[in-house]
Amino acid sequence: MLRHDLPASLVVFLVAVPLSLGIAAASGAPLMAGLIAGVVGGVVAGAMGGSVVQVSGPAAGLALVVADLVSRYGWPATCMITLLAGGLQMMLGVLRVARTALAVSPAVVHGMLAGVGVVIALSQAHVVLGGSPHASALENIVGLPGQVAREHGEAVLAGLLTLAVLIAWPRLPQRVRSVPAPLAALLSAAAAAALLGWEVTRIDLPASLSQWSAPVWPQGDWHGIAGAVVLVALLAGVESLLCSVATDKLHDGERTDLDRELTAQGAANIVTGALGGLPVAGVIVRSTTNVRAGARSRWSTVLHGVWILLFAVGLGWTVAFVPMEALAALLVFIGFQMVNVGHVRNLHGHREVPVYVATLAGVVLLGLAEGVLLGLGLAALLALRRLTGVTVRARPEPCGRRWHVLIDGSLTFLGVPRLTAELRAVPAGTEVDLELNIDFMDNAAFEAVHAWRQEHERGGGTVHIDELHDEWYTMAASGARLFPAKTPPRIPDRWWLPWSHRRRRGRAAGVPAPVRHPAQTAPDDLMAGATEFHRRTAPLIRPVLHGMARVQQPSHLFITCADSRVVPNLITASGPGDLFTVRNIGNLVPRRGMTPADDSVTAAIEYATGVLGVRTVTVCGHSGCGAMAALLGGKGTGELPGLDRWLRHGGPSLARFVADGVSGTGHAEGGTGEGHGDGGGDGLGGGGPLDRLCRLNVIQQLDNLRTHPRVDRLVRAGELELVGLYFDIGTARVHMLDRTAAPDAAPTATI
Incomplete structure (x- = not known):
């Protein structure tokens, strides 16, 4: 030493x-x-x-x-x-x-x-x-x-x-x-x-x-x-x-x-x-x-x-x-x-x-x-301000006849002036969804919210209160004795984490992972996930699912890749009943009349547009797609004949990619970022050949959708909209693609 x-x-x-x-x-x-x-x-x-x-x-x-x-x-x-x-x-x-x-x-x-x-x-x-x-x-x-x-x-x-x-x-x-x-x-x-x-x-x-x-x-x-x-x-x-x-x-x-x-x-x-x-x-x-x-x-x-x-x-x-x-x-x-x-x-x-x-x-x-x-x-004053800080947002819903008000934080007398100012912006006679995501409410704040609610309802409006964190308002309104301490924040559910990450987070520091046979991993994870769903999520979502148990009314047909890293409900923040989803390798839509014939995607398109009445069809690709990598390689798998036959439906995308490169109409070196085949960058402008093909493939599938007569007719009538999305895995960002622009041009929007 x-x-x-x-x-x-x-x-x-x-x-x-x-x-x-x-x-x-x-x-x-x-x-x-x-x-x-x-x-x-x-x-x-x-x-x-x-x-x-x-x-x-x-x-x-x-x-x-x-x-x-x-x-x-x-x-x-x-x-x-x-x-x-x-x-x-x-x-x-x-x-x-x-x-x-x-x-x-x-x-x-x-x-x-x-x-x-x-x-x-x-x-x-x-x-x-x-x-x-x-x-x-x-x-x-x-x-x-x-x-x-x-x-x-x-x-x-x-x-x-x-x-x-x-x-x-x-x-x-x-x-x-x-x-x-x-x-x-x-x-x-x-x-x-x-x-x-x-x-x-x-x-x-x-x-x-x-x-x-x-x-x-x-x-x-x-x-x-x-x-x-x-x-x-x-x-x-x-x-x-x-x-x-x-x-x-x-x-x-x-x-x-x-x-x-x-x-x-x-x-x-x-x-x-x-x-x-x-x-x-x-x-x-x-x-x-x-x-x-x-x-x-x-x-x-x-x-x-x-x-x-x-x-x-x-x-x-x-x-x-x-x-x-x-x-x-x-x-x-x-x-x-x-x-x-x-x-x-x-x-x-x-x-x-x-x-x-x-x-x-x-x-x-x-x-x-x-x-x-x-x-x-x-420092004490700033800490007090943070601890008693509150966010109040009052916004009209897209329909204009309903308002959404969110109150988030610690609701004390210090936040009453801001609270009343925002609530005054809500028009009389409207239907209001009031979300209270608060960990504390003092008497002055309760009286301000309660007085506004009574006045709004006397004016012909309605107020639906949803307390997300704890029932501070409900308890105060019922006359129950409130404890002065703030409600400790709930530990957020990490349902979106992979099973492997949740196992690692759940173990104490220094405790080794249990040794399990690979064949036991999947069933164990599925059962553990189902148990967690029953314990945490099912009680919250049960009222929603009960109301849609007999019929589904999705607004979107969502066609995306079978890649395990692409989770449609996660990247679109959607819930049950929102997306009618089709997943396949390469997020491909076979053109009508193309051989070999495949009716699985066609059946989903027909059912979504003819029976469910969806108003939007979305094709979502992603960075570093393995199907597009196989197309660029130009060689079949040999041992996977079914996959080889399926990838033939990506031929138009590859042909378009080659033609775009030969004609020079693309902008391979332009755009807004530096996407890479491994999912790095923003996945739009300036990526390598693989990610350029991944983006172009989305545009091609939107064109393939128009070869189906029902889809083409609804689009022409303005009753159906086709949307292209691109998910960059490395940056966890979703981009909307413009199907009328060059494949490497900047997106119409970054979501």
Whole structure:
């Protein structure tokens, strides 16, 4: 294990030393306090922690808090606050409440860290430019143009060189980048300043060590002191726990015990506070470096702390060669890196960017605590809005004499204005189907719905209420006592999943599938499926089937392929009684009088148009059709004579495909996508020969339908419509084809 952890610990050590010194400088603490925190974070938190690869130490996210505490109470009192915060963290860890910290919105945490980064960068930019930082971020922003315009000395070159190395380092060859960028930047600035004789501000680490003193009790209002202890404990604890969760995603080893990790962080803060170090927290930069360097156990973290201790004792004098301006430039770079664009991108998908921006702006303009509280408040408001959100849609049915109203979500008093506005759009005297798909309804919402229903029915209309989720309205109308809790959502039926997927979903993680003989699979699946139908679906659909038990009245004749991946009712969202379905290999419609004769499809066409009175005949093809692949191959199966005879009915499609290619009328390279024979792309324009033939085959079958006299007569009379559909299996999209256009042209509609 050490053959992996030893080199990883050296890499983390080289990253940790400059960062520890820089964070100490940004915090207004003695520089040695940063190294002490690095040692304690590595040895104590690393040995006791619940994460095997997380690296703890001084964190940039706490720099503003520490700087404020130092200016308010002094450095020795700040150490006591750190010690007390560690005790609070240990108590919370023992009480096993660590997972509660994960309830804090990541948008608030990332916004806080980004705000801290901006504040650090703004303040240290003044140091890089030869000035002094102001008391607030706003003053630093206002004063920065004037600072830039001033005359600068040679010290500025050290800072600019540091920034240049940090920016360029990721673009250098891998062999060069084996040296950590912060270390390379500081070494470059120190070497340049020494060789060129630049007048720079030097770091005096021995003087920093002489500033050490024992922790003392803070003087001042105890409310402020208690608040400072809680703030340090919570910020350091939340940052450490979130870092642990993020680090777990980077390796395949043992997962983090969050309560143990929080207890270890508390112990480390007690020790670092007693020794005069900065507060300790899990740090994502060092933890990520540790994982990428190949660390396998907590020995890497512990050893990196040992290396920092040996450096501080034996090589601390080397720090005097590092210009303070270079250290400030490193902090400017770290500050801007804390504004992570990747986090903003992830939050955008969940509509939490306003929380991130509000927290960042609050930290920069108001202060750390104020910004965090602002972010938490906005996150709570947005969560409340989502939890009580409701969708109300009132639309007329195609006939115009009936309206459909859908109310979806949590129906509370907050949604009453929108609810009443939509319901007012329903004309008086109409028949209304009101669907309530709600998980909660309070009294104000019930009264609004009930009053509208009574008024509508008094005006001559009717209201049919169908509660899809739970009977909130029915219970309220009957005077039954309602429980305040929301109804838990029902687990959706996965009837559309293949049997194999449902078996896999139903098994517990790590439980192997039962071994079954292949001959037993199909009967078992069919019986299990029938049992599931009886248990879940039959009670819901029984009233519908009972009403159509004696007669069927489908509106569509649907001709499609026998391919098992094409499920007509699934891709058209239709139910029992909607489709009169014919399935065969290749979704073929034999032309009238073609040999060999086949009356099965003809019989279905005659029965659907002559007896059932369907108004639409649809031919649906699909991507990667095996029948069309056989036609393109041009060879019979030999061993399947029946299939060979049947595929002769695809001859007109193949002839049309060949003629289209010879004449150049097709648009094989145009269209709207890149369909492929394996079902990829959108299956329309630009596909390979197989998918072009699949689409053209649908158009040809529509023409074949017109060879049947009854169909042709009904189409001419406007009593029957022929429709071509194409199902792209890879993208699960259904497209409507235009039979008058070239086969590779764009569809008339994407359904």
